[in-house]
Amino acid sequence: MTEPSISAEIRRPPWPSAGLVLLAPGGVSPGDGARLATLLGLRPLACAADRQANPQEAMAQLAAESQGWLLPLGLDPGAELAQPGCWSEALGAWRQPVLLQLPAVQTESGLARAYTALLAATGVPLVGLVQQGGPWAPERRRVDGLPWLGWLPAEMPLAGSLEEEAAQALRLHVLARWQLSSARAAEPAHPTP
Template sequence: MSADGAALRQVLRPGDLALVNACGGGATDPVAGGPQPAALAAALGLPAIAIERGRDPVLCLRERREAPEAALLCIEEDPGRWLGAAEGSWSQALGDFQQATVLLVAPDASGRIGGAAAASAALLRAAGVPLIGLVQSAGLWDGASRRQDGLPWAGQLGGGSDGLEELALALRLRWQRLLSL
């Protein structure tokens, strides 16, 4: 937790859900404004709000706490990138605000999931971020491999409308479980 984290930490509320790219993951679709995040937001019944690179994470999350309705916050910035002494990083802010978060992971050129998925999940956990799960953004889904890596995979975007509905249901259930703790 950052030095100001104790002052910022708020009770997890059934509000926004953040969607961030794995650090250095090079997702094929951008989180902010891409067709897959928009489809996920629609399946979750939430409007998608694009959060562009360079936004102050603390100010952005404070503003969202005042918003009357929940949204899927599609954060384009690398969550581990240091933005400055005043801003910190998105991972710090997401943890300080106890912002429920989904990690979007793109496979590499060979279709395999690289170490960025595990590293990004570890970064978010170390920052105290309530990580709902990881979502594969493209490529072929290999459920057996995903189960073996020990990460909290929720599913894959781009698996058709049935797959999208299953993914949205899995994320909703995990989100509700987190809220009930």
């Protein structure tokens, strides 16, 4: 009599949630979004930078997208829209995980703290912060106490370079924190008796 074989393979969805929204002070350019999407293996989506757009309708459309996307938001997440409110409020209401990207020149300005506070106040699940370009100073980023994930070099890195290693480390950090963020969002707010 033979025993049935038991597979130790665990089936997981390819992504912790359907996708990520990429935010930046002033908005994200499509090119910056495409570079990060390529690094993460995500499909970049287009989002018009239109203050007249209804973010609730846009979030409903995102919910219908198949998994594995990155949406670079072309508007500042805190900018007032034609309808009352801002994008960060809609992202928080939909519990949409986001990445916050800042150029290297803005990492010391206080914008990272201000935008992190805005996202926390509106209930947005912040996966973490990404520095775009410039020299990466991990010790300095650790000291500021924000959830920095790493840096994305200004140019696409060459194979085997230190920049490629940094980009791959960023990819792993983003995926790990995205998984953790999604697990926390799935936990019940109040324990059941």
